[in-house]
Amino acid sequence: MVDEKFDAIVIGAGMAGNAAAYTMASRGLNVLQLERGEYAGSKNVQGGILYADMLEKLIPNFREEAPLERHLIEQRFWMMTDRSHTGMQYRSDDFNEEKPNRYTIIRSQFDRWFSKEVQAKGALVIAETTVTELVSDAYGKVIGVRTDRRGGTIFADVVVIAEGVNGLLGTRAGLRSSPKPxxxxxxxxxxxxxxxxxxxxxxxxxxxxxxxxxxxxxxxxxxxxxxxxxxxxxxxxxxxxxxxxxxxxxxxxxxxxxxxxxxxxxxxxxxxxxxxxxxxxxxxxEGGYKSIPELFGDGWVVVGDAAQLNNAIHREGSNLAMTSGRLAGEAIFQVKSRRDPMTKQNLALYKKFLDDSFVMKDLKKYKDMPQLLHTQAQNFFLTYPTLVSKAMENFLRVDGTPKIEKEKASVRSFVKERSLTGMVGDAWRLARAWR
Ligand SMILES: Cc1cc2nc3c(=O)[nH]c(=O)nc-3n(C[C@H](O)[C@H](O)[C@H](O)COP(=O)(O)OP(=O)(O)OC[C@H]3O[C@@H](n4cnc5c(N)ncnc54)[C@H](O)[C@@H]3O)c2cc1C
The missing domain is CATH 3.30.9.90 (D-Amino Acid Oxidase; Chain A, domain 2)
Structure with a gap:
């Protein structure tokens, strides 16, 4: 395999890794990107919504070439019971705009296209190669990686860890703990x-x-x-x-x-x-702000899902991955252009960029939501949907019962199941976690 030293090695060719590699390669850095899959995207899974703004910041004309499915004009939210759903729906012709804001994509196709763009900017991308180890010097600074291919260490000034949610390499190297269940x-x-x-x-x-x-x-x-x-x-x-x-x-x-x-x-x-x-x-x-590990250190930064940068409340992940990858790439480029070493102190610039962006601001806003939804799952995911469904059915069924009695029956069923203080408590907790 390659034995030269790179400015940066990027581990993984998902959304975060591709954004980081693209940013650095387009600014002239000598970048090696390693991906364990047969090709970029071959192992990646997403629903998936692509948020255009974050990709546009990297590749302004992406709409001309990227494999996009449909642009989204409508969002429905269903609160379900076993036989019903109570829905909320927003549809707007304004989303039929010249440059739509959200698209559906198929990741295997999309990542493959994104990777070609990365290669066109000059990065060396090698697939079917699993990074097995981060290599550090005697002082603990990450100086390169080892892979499952024959050959020794591949050296770089900085390693961008974009290995996705499992984060095995980071955990093995002691840079983070493994994600809790x-x-x-x-x-x-x-x-x-x-x-x-x-x-x-x-x-x-x-x-x-x-x-x-x-x-x-x-x-x-x-x-x-x-x-x-x-x-x-x-x-x-x-x-x-x-x-x-x-x-x-x-x-x-x-x-x-x-x-x-x-x-x-x-x-x-x-x-x-x-x-x-x-x-x-x-x-x-889905742990949110409180589960974010250390994001940078001597010779390394971590981006995307590997850094737990995912907004589960808004179902956003790929945009945080792309943004963190781009910001890491920009920070590394700035440190490099000042001819400064890739020390923890200098790479703190990446964290500063992230803190100033929507990524950290959004995750901080919802910092208490994951725990609330976990501890109150029974109420939010079972009790309330069932009560709302019963109330809706009662409201809509015309059976000769006076409306005032129907309303009282619905209120009684809420109070019986959750009690007045329980409901006030739930609303208060939700409002606090939402702020
Ligand atoms: C079912 C589902 C639905 C989702 N829906 C949405 C959605 O609609 N919108 C949205 O924005 N987000 C969605 N997400 C989240 C989104 O997919 C992730 O946030 C995003 O893919 C994270 O990008 P990433 O680059 O950090 O990680 P990944 O995309 O997981 O990429 C990591 C890459 O690293 C490679 N890799 C791992 N270890 C190694 C190694 N040791 N050596 C070499 N390569 C390695 C992997 O093969 C992979 O290509 C969804 C996720 C799931 C699972």
Whole structure:
């Protein structure tokens, strides 16, 4: 393998790694990027929504070439019981704009395209190569990596760790602890193929318009988790994820829950007659701000999911990954252009950039949400959806019962299940965690 010294080695060719490698290579740094998959994206999983703004900051004209599926004009949120859903929906023709804000993508295709852009900027990208170890000098500064290919250490001034949520290398090197089961969700996803016209008719779409449905409620059986349905051009992504610690405590399997979600009377008609061609399972970091590990040190920075930079409340991950990769690349470029060494002190610039960006501001805002949703899962994912559904049915069913009695019955059922103080407490806790 290669035996020269690089300005930077990037481990992983997902969203974060590609953004970092692209940023540094386009500024003239000598970059080596190593990816264990057969090609960039071959192992990557996402729902998936691409947030255009973050990619535009790297590649302004990406819409001309990138493999995009549909631009999103509608978002639905469903609060589900086993037989119903209470929905909230926003659809706007304003999202049919010249430069749409959100798209659905298929990661294996998208990452492959992104990687070609990285290579076009001059980075050396080698796939089918797993980094097995970070190499440090006698003072603990990371100076390179070893891989599963023959050959010794590959040296670099700085190593960008973009290895995704598992973070095995960082953990093995003692740079972070392994993610705790209550800070990662296990998600499963299927791709259901249907003719384009069928998708457009079922979801009320025209041309390349797309819709996203996010669903919470009894589908997660009292665990902290959600389901999703995303429209692609000729397929629909259907998935569901719950915290790993919850799966350990409940007698449920991810696949069994996904099957139940697909059979739900609100979901089944949307995917009826489809052909399932892909099934994938993947972890999502959901611990938020409090689970973020050390982000930089002597000779290294960590970006994307490997740094737990994921906003589970807004279902955003790839945009935080791309932004952290870009900011790490910019910080490294600045340190390099000053001819300063890649010490912890100098690489703190990356953390400063992150703190000033939406990434840290958003994660800090929701710092208490992951724990609240975990400890109150039974109420938020089972009790309230069931009560709301009963109240809606009661409200809509016309059966000769006077309206005043219907209203009193609904209020009584809330108070009986949750008590007045319980409800006030829930609202207060939610408002505090949301601030
Ligand atoms: C089911 C699901 C749905 C999601 N939906 C959305 C969504 O709709 N929108 C959104 O923004 N985000 C979504 N996410 C989150 C999003 O996918 C991640 O936040 C994003 O992929 C993180 O990018 P990353 O580059 O940090 O990690 P990854 O994309 O996981 O990339 C890590 C890369 O490193 C490689 N690698 C790992 N170890 C090594 C090693 N030792 N040597 C060499 N290479 C290595 C891997 O093969 C991989 O290519 C979803 C995630 C899941 C699981």
């Amino acid at each position: 209550d800070t990662v969700a296990l998600a499963v996803k299927e791709m259901h193929f249907l003719p384009r016209e069928t998708i457009e008719a079922r979801f009320n779409l025209h041309g390349d318009e797309g819709v996203v449905i996010e669903a919470a409620g009894t589908i997660s059986k009292g665990m902290t988790g959600m389901g999703f349905i995303y429209t692609n051009k000729e397929s629909v992504s259907v998935g569901l994820g719950c915290l790993v610690s919850d799966f350990a405590e409940h007698d449920e399997t991810p696949y069994g829950m996904l099957e139940a979600f697909k059979k739900h009377p609100s979901v089944a008609p949307l995917i009826e007659g489809s052909e399932v061609k892909e099934y994938a399972a993947h972890l999502i970091p």
